[in-house]
Amino acid sequence: MTTDLRLAPAALVAWAVAWWAVARDGPGRVALGAAVLLVTALAAGVGPRRFPAPAPARDPRGGTGDGARAGRVTVSVAFALAVGATVLAVTACQLAVRDASGLRAGAAAGRVVTVDAVVRDDPTPIASPWGGDPLVLVLVDARTVTLDGDTRRAAAPVLVRGDGAWADARVGERVRVTGSLAPAEAGERAVAVLRPTGGRVTVHGATGPLRVVxxxxxxxxTVTDDLSTQARALVPGVAVGDVTRLDPDLADAMKTSGLTHVTAVSGGHFAIVAAVLAGLCGVARLGRWARLAVLGPCLSGFVLLVRPDPSVVRSAAMCGVTLVALCLGRPARSVPSLCAGSVVLLLADPWLARSYGFVLSASATAGIVLGTGPLARRLESGMPRLFPRPVALAVAVPCAAQAACGPVLVLLAPTLPVYAVPANLVAEPALVPATLLGVAATLVAPWWGAGAHAIAWCAGLATWWVAQVATVASQLPGARAPWLPGLPGAALLAGVTVVVAAAAVLSPWAGRGRLAGCLPLLGPTVPPDPLPVPAREAGHRPGWRSPTSPSPP
Known part of the structure; x- marks a missing residue:
């Protein structure tokens, strides 16, 4: 069965125009770009209808002929341009709303403002560039802005760069803070950086679902307080992405071994929970619409529980598209679901185009969907005794994911792993019980502390295995290898990956030895050190400040 790539051009165009648009100073040029793309799309779609080409001779072999193929290409191009125009139009509207708050102009002038805002993300501690106590970054959504006695409504994200007193800020809190504004980096989610001149005032705590979460x-x-050191850190990390108690030595070992994704709740965790819920719906023999009624709220609640990070919302959007397709009686296909979900997310939040988490998640998913099958078949046919079908699939998944993400990760840190693939293969089986038991302990904790403690202890057994794999792999010789930095390094790695993948999958002379030798080269990505300050100031969670070789999203 051929892969359905019809939506791929639209997804790529949506990402490209969103990446460009969010870095513009205002909505003017973005709106102009939307108009240009729309006119071009109309010309591409309407032109062939008004001036049709002569009908081609029918293919005697029964094929559709060049004319039909050209028509499909024209429709695909017109649709992709129309999607790009829509993304630009939506982005222009969002930029206009952000500018109406006056925060961008105030930041350019270094003005002092009072902002009423809602905390959007968990606090992220960073080292102070001047030494001394660490700083805390908190992304908030401004609701009202007071400047020179004039109060106006606002709907714009602001990055608060405060002291340690901000470390206990909670998502969903309504706060009031006064401080001086500074411009944010071009393309960053925050419209401005706020440096408080006083303490924050909590207007009220989180309400509704956010308070429950x-x-x-x-x-x-709380229920993991008296567990072992690794369990205190990894059980909350695996279950809900809370890495506040992660030991620096263990964190470094997980980076070196390519296992940081275990504690940065990602699409892999979402897929585990979704698969279990779908299985339970199947056991209960629920119909299509009943499954949608159960899975929709449950998966939405899980997104809130682990925080709607780029990787999680990408997986949720893809799952949502799949559920809708199934309920409408359409077959579920991974590539169209990925492309459609990505377009929907970029329409809702164009700033995702510049999120490393989103790009890594989408790249890993595309790599798995497109590369796992061919690589697994090649392994199985080339070395059937060493790689029976289940083993071939298990090896192919991390290789395909890491190969797709490698060029992106090299942009963050010019280093390559040696043991990331085997470390992931050995550690991944523990991720499923650790995730499910950790989530179960989370749900039970408010009502039955002793039971939640017992479940968390069992989850700690699984995380112990992950910690051991990370420690051993990080201590092996040559765990990190240097690589050419920047765009040249990314381009070189992409070229090497394509050549090696082609040799491993397509070449008829890829014998056993050559095929086995290609495997370590298919996934040469290593978890980089934390992102530079501009990226951290965008409001990334700790797990995504150190992206790693991804798990299957």
Whole structure:
């Protein structure tokens, strides 16, 4: 069966125009770009209808002929341009709303403002560039802005760069803070950086679902207090992405071994939970619409529980598209679901185009979907005794994911791993029980502390295995290898990956030895050190400040 790539051009165009648009100073040029793309799309779609080409001779072999193929290409191009125009139009509207708050102009002038805002993301501690106590970054959504006695409504994200007192800020809190504004980096999610001149005032705590989620996360931390050091850190990390208690030595070992994705809740965790819920719906023999009614709220709640990070929302969007397709009686296909979900997310939040988490997640998914099958078949046919079908698939998944993400990760840190693939292969089986038991302990904790503690202890057994794999792999010789930095390094790695993948999958002379030798080269990516300050100031969570070779999203 051929892969359906019809939506791929639209997804790529949507990402490209969103990446360009969010770095513009205002909505003017973005709106102009939307108009140009729309006119071009109309010309591409309407032109062939108004001036049709002569009908081609029918293919005697029964094929559709060059004319039909050209028509499909024209429709695909017109649709992709129309999607790009829509993304630009939506982005222009969002930029206009952000500018109406006055925060961008105030930041350019270094003005002092008072902002009423809602905390959007968990606090992220960073080292102070001047030494002394660490700073804390908190992304908030401004609701009102007071400047020179004039209060106006606002709908714009602001990055608060505060002191340690901000470390206990909670997602969903309504806060009031006064401080001086500074411009944010071009293309960053925050419209401005706010440096508080005083303490924050909490207007009220989180309400509704966000308060429930905060209580659940706090309950898991409480029931893991007396577990082992690794379990105190990894059980909350695997279950809900809370890495506040992760030991620096263990964190470094997980980076070196390519296992940081275990604690940065990603599409892999979402897929585990979704698969279990779908299986339970199947056991209960629920119909299509009943499954949608169950899976929709449950998966939405899980997104809130682990925080809607780029990788998680990408996986949720893809899952949502798949559920809708199934309910409408259409077959579920991974590539169209990925492309459609990506377009929907970029329409809702164009700043995802510049998120490393989103790009890595989408790249890993595309690599798995497109590369796992061919690589697994090649392994199985080339060395059937060493790689029976289940083993071939298990090896192909991390190789395909890491090969797709490698060029992106090299942009963050010019280093390559040696043991990331085997470390992931050995550690991945423990991720499923660790995730499911950790989530179960989270849900039970508010009502039955002893039971939640027992479940968390069992989850700690699985995370112990992950910690051991990370420690051993990081201590092996040559765990990190240097690579050419920047765009040249990314381009070189992409070229090497393509050549090696072609040799491993397509070449008829790829014998056993050559095929086995290609495997370590298919995934030469290593978890980089934390992102530079501009990226951290965008409001990334700790797990995504250190992206790693991804798990199957």
């Amino acid at each position: 905060d209580d659940l996360r706090a309950g898991l931390v």
